[in-house]
Amino acid sequence: MKTxxxxxxxxxxxxxxxxxxxxxCSGFFGHTLLNARAEEKAxxxxxxxxxxxxxxxxxxxWNLADQYYKGxxxxxxxxxxxxxxxxGLKSEQIHSGEFLTVVYFAE
Numbered sequence: 001m002k003t004x005x006x007x008x009x010x011x012x013x014x015x016x017x018x019x020x021x022x023x024x025c026s027g028f029f030g031h032t033l034l035n036a037r038a039e040e041k042a043x044x045x046x047x048x049x050x051x052x053x054x055x056x057x058x059x060x061x062w063n064l065a066d067q068y069y070k071g072x073x074x075x076x077x078x079x080x081x082x083x084x085x086x087x088g089l090k091s092e093q094i095h096s097g098e099f100l101t102v103v104y105f106a107e
Contacts, residue, residue: 046071046106047105047106047107048103048104048105049103049104049105049106050101050103050104051101051102051104052099052100052102053102054097054098055094055096055098055100057096058096060094061080061083061094062080064102065079065080065083068102068104071105071106072103072104072105083102083103086103
């Protein structure tokens with residue numbers, strides 16, 4: 001009979017400890033997830049704008065990408081492909097004096 005009480009007491013203590021661990025973990029991970037979501041919402045949303053630029057001697061799609069791709073979410077190579085698509089270019093060959101539409105991102 002005494003061993004039955006001890007077993008019940010140990011089982012109850014174990015359950016209390018497990019519940020405390022569960023409460024701590026849910027509080028910790030819940031707080032971490034909420035902070036991550038708050039930081040995600042705090043990111044600045046940049047608007048998409050278009051402009052036309054006249055190409056100068058020495059310009060190429062890659063140096064235009066250097067100037068305009070920041071904040072786009074594109075890699076530089078993806079931005080070059082976007083410039084080609086937007087301007088109907090089949091290759092990366094462009095000529096000074098031509099006009100090219102570029103996209104840039106700002107608040």
